[in-house]
Amino acid sequence: MNLDLRSLRLGEAFRLLMRTRSLLILKMGAYLLFWFLALIYLAITIGIASLVAQAIPLVGVILFIVAIIGVAPLYQLAYRYVFFMIKAAHIAVLSELLKNDNLPPGTGQLEWGRKRVEKRFGEVNAMFVVDELVSGVVRAFTNMVYRLTAWLPGDTLQQLVNILNRIIRYATNYIDEAILARSFMRDDIPVWVNARDGIVLYAMVWKPLLMNAIALMVLSYIPFIVGFLILALPIGLLASVISSSVGGWSIIATLILAFLVKVAVGDAFAMTAMIAAYHRETREMKPNPEMVAKLDAASDRFKEIKDRAQQEINRYLAGREKAKSRPAEEPQGGEPVAGESTDQPI
Structure with missing residues (x-):
């Protein structure tokens, strides 16, 4: 691997990122509230399980397992409707700052960003759907071109390869976010x-972007380590x-709070650097039809x-033909542009 941190322009x-610190604080607060409520939920459910276990041990164990497992769907629910919105x-907001270097005066970043998302995607849930599909394609392509195979002999080496593949898979999350940012950078082009x-542009220059994503994933854990070291002493005392x-609980609390710092600061920094790097790498590029065939496979x-994109193009072309058939009616404002590939969709 060839990791060049200078290309990320970390400074x-x-x-x-610091220009969006209000969103960072909000994000950390949202995660802190979730985990606070989750700990209350666990305390109540585990307490009930302990009482039941005194009478019927097997039922108590089952309730304890259900209580622990129940946190996962709660997190998924919170992620889709709260964390993802933020x-x-x-x-x-980051896309607007990269594109125009400022936001309209007198508007809060969260409210402005939410309205911007609704303007481009209709609603936040629609952006979530796009994100899920983009994520699936990026991971499938990355696995195709850069998946480390576990053919090496020995369980230890195979486990190491599996760990490295998980790291690569996790790193692609930042690439998904950079691709989503393109819809705000190029707001003259339909979302799909x-x-x-x-996705095609990422596939054309995947190597430097993936290497940067892996480097950023590693860097994102620095706030976790720093947060753990800073918080361990006061929480322990x-x-x-x-x-x-309650010594064991103090360790758990420290890990959770350090994780919040990692999510709010580390992941946000990695996302910011990746969006900027993707924008620089692909700014002057055009999609390559040959790469489309690889992605299809x-x-x-x-x-x-691709089908949804073609539907958007067809709607645009139909609207343009309809406008041409009524020359007496002057369009209000400029005619929307569907993208570089509207006339000859790839």
Whole structure:
């Protein structure tokens, strides 16, 4: 692998991120509230399970397992309807700052970003659907071109390869977000056309972008380590004052709070740097039809994105023909542009 951190311009990315610090604080607050409520939920359910276990041990164990497993769907629900909305607004704001270097005066970043998302996608849930499809295609293509195979002998080497593949898979999350940002950068192009072209452009220059994404994923854990080291002492002292029996809980609390710092700061910084790097790498590029064929072979989801993009193009062309058939009516404002590939869709 050839990792070049200089190409990421980390200083510029950090300054850009600091311009959206209100969203960072909001994001951390949302995660903190979720985990606070999750801990209350766990305390109540585990307490009930303990009481039941005194009478019927097997039922108590089952309730305990259900309580632990129940956190996952709660997190997924919160992610889709709260955390993703904040992330979507953050992507919209970062894209606007990269494109025009400022936001309209007198508007809050979250509210402006949310309205921007609704203007481009109709609603936040529609952006979530686009994100899911883009994520599937990016991962399928990345697995095709850069998946490390576990043919090496020995369980240890195979486990190492599996870990590296998971790292690569996780790193592609930042690429998904950069592709979504294209819809705010190129707001003259329909959403699905942007998604299609954005994936194709990533596939054309995947190597430097993937290497940068892996580097950013590693860097995103620095705030976690720093947060853990800073919080461990005061939380440990507080736990020792309360009771020596809560020492284990103090470690869990420290890990959760350090994770919040990682999510709010580390992931946000990685996302910001990736969006900027993707924008620089693909700014002057046009989608390559040959790469479309490779993506067709890599993922059925890409075909779905391509079909939706073609539907948008067809609607645009139909609207243009309808406008031509009524020359007496002057259009209000400029005619929308469907993208570079509207006349000859790839």
